[in-house]
Amino acid sequence: MIAHATPDTDTALVRQLTHVFGEQVSTAQAVCEQHGRDESYHPAVAPDAVVFARSTEDVAETIRLCAEHGTPIVPFGTGTSLEGGVAALSGGVSIDLTGMNQILRVSAEDLDCTVQAGVTRKQLNAHLHDTGLFFPVDPGADASLGGMAATRASGTNAVRYGTMRESVLGLTVVLADGRTIHTGTRARKSAAGYDLTRLFVGSEGTLGVITELTLRLQGIPEAMSAAVCSFPTVESAVQTVILAIQSGIPMARIELLDEVQIDACNRFSKLDHPVQPTLFLEFHGSEQGVVEQSEMLAELASEFGGSDLRWSVHQEDRNRLWQARHDAYYASLALRPGARGMTTDVCVPISRLADCIAETKADVEESRLLAPIVGHVGDGNFHLVFVIDPDDADELARADAAHRRMVERALAMGGTCTGEHGIGYGKIDFLEAEHGEGVAVMAQIKRALDPHNLMNPGKVLRL
């Protein structure tokens, strides 16, 4: 069963939308339900209607009509958010952007491109295939680039190439009153006025709907190689990473899987890694540079008791390795058939990462929970999936409490309540714990740009 926040959105609005957009509007129950559900454990809430936008002007017209009726607007990309971002908590209209899937421009000389918001990262990379360029931000899911910007997504290779914060040069955004603005330019840097681009990146649809993005691209490196290394403890793995970063080894990916997670991945992806804390690594550079980087890393790893590096040089082997990493969530669920996953992430200064993980693991054990850990360890970011029986209220309560302690622990260590999943409606309390009076400033900005609280209401901020 999926909740509906309101019995029906203003039928006059639906009539108007249908008049303007015809078959681009749906109020079919199945369509609405699909648009209120993401990949999180948070309850889905269906919108009352869905508009399938094909252009910025479609989005602007939908928002203008909704604004006239005081009806909430919830943008929808691929529905892969992890904190309930697409749930229509106050009902209203979902704007589905998947039809806005045009790649508008690629400049190989400038290493940039402009795309519509519904283009997914895999679609963009397929399009770039022959250009020698790629778009690096990779959160696992084949999310839409508009959605990735809206949630400030990052992923496995942010340690080298940055997150959406660093990758977006400019945006086209439709505001709550239907105005369309263009933020940023194609210049690499600018000191011209307030950084509206960075304000909308990570605002989760609460300040406006992103319809187009200008993105930085990267040159495909001459050489890439991936390796796996096992460690006696999480701490020794993290110490290796800290020293590697201090030494300036420009690792492209450096992922930590704890022994619970590597066991799950071994079973699910038919691998045979030792059941120990493990680093999955990838190096990008010149042929010579990649060899040099990996030799330096291997030397550091051995100082901390790491195993010899096991190599995946061929594209096929590398894909298999990273597919296993991306499937970590499903591997975790498969440890306990019938169980549900409750996923979360935090990010701390890397000097505190080993402590944060160790204390969290101890807490999970004391709380009699199953919760594998994977981490973008170069960024100090780690994820945990509580694998729980959805019918066991006591277990759910223990997971909730352990989750709360995990976030409090991260905040006490100078970290953040989410490195990349976002706030949605799942982490609003934690945002307040993290930012205090800063949340009041966010609310001032929200009220200035969306005085009637129509843009994805109930997300990020509690007004």
Next chain:
Amino acid sequence: MIAHATPDTDTALVRQLTHVFGEQVSTAQAVCEQHGRDESYHPAVAPDAVVFARSTEDVAETIRLCAEHGTPIVPFGTGTSLEGGVAALSGGVSIDLTGMNQILRVSAEDLDCTVQAGVTRKQLNAHLHDTGLFFPVDPGADASLGGMAATRASGTNAVRYGTMRESVLGLTVVLADGRTIHTGTRARKSAAGYDLTRLFVGSEGTLGVITELTLRLQGIPEAMSAAVCSFPTVESAVQTVILAIQSGIPMARIELLDEVQIDACNRFSKLDHPVQPTLFLEFHGSEQGVVEQSEMLAELASEFGGSDLRWSVHQEDRNRLWQARHDAYYASLALRPGARGMTTDVCVPISRLADCIAETKADVEESRLLAPIVGHVGDGNFHLVFVIDPDDADELARADAAHRRMVERALAMGGTCTGEHGIGYGKIDFLEAEHGEGVAVMAQIKRALDPHNLMNPGKVLRL
């Protein structure tokens, strides 16, 4: 002569400030005049009083008292802004942050630190000397880090290490109503709410006063080397850089000086480079990596008719090279004794940089002006100094017109009206030309956070 915007700030306010702060307050004419003047060609405007703050609480108390009296506040770092940022256009109180010069914390493991806003970049780097770390952002002037954040400064090595936008992890900011907020955390990345850090970076004191900063640091590379390469044309130099970037050569600095500028530098810094468009380059990495990078670059350069690379391997030679680059402005002025400099910068997509420079040079020549060009060419950013006779109204008008055409040209090419100097009160018209309706959104944010327009009024936005 220096202008005073108002005959006197409320004497009751000065009495209150003196009561609270004693000798930390000055209304001496010389002190006020110094605090209204920066390094730009824009007319200086003195504040009516200066408070020498020693703590965030001093700043907060000053702002609270000013707010009670409706008196404007202008923050002051080192006075090295280039668009009139410190001019007290509506009078009021200058808050001098130079006394807030404590380095509060350095973490070598996390490659970060926390400093008070008055710490300068050279002071920080001297402090870091034995840690193996450095702070890379280098705008030339030994500016305060608070001021650098406020103007979103960058400089010669932004191409490798980013600008202040990428280098600030978090801020302590005092708002217009005296509240103090802490933005960001020590985590490398976060998806927790609106990016207030990036909103205050580049806001030029118009939304609040930055009092503390948490900054990313970089590991000092194992090897560094610098080189100079001459080219037949600006275009061939720029094409070399474009291919170098596409090839992923991670250059740390790559500066273009046109033949007018290199001639000026030769004379001023007693160098003997050929009077041709010239690249100043610096490579950072492992011993082997630096050799590899420079060999790749040399090969590309020779394809475009570049000279052999002339090396500066020793620290002393490198310092001499970069000192000459930093002295480019003074070298330009020395071309014409008694002349004044009118400096500006724009930033365009790198594919348009050669055209933008060529058209600008042609315009300068047709306008019978002297205007050397230097550029952070890897970013598409270039600077131009009109070297003019301050008493020649006709020449000034020609320079103004050529400047306007240069910015319009950059905007038409998809660029920005300033890559790193900021808007201040010199480029407000250009900001409007660049961002259109976006400026209205910036004004909505400004009004939400500073409803009485007391924070550095008249800068960035015209309300």
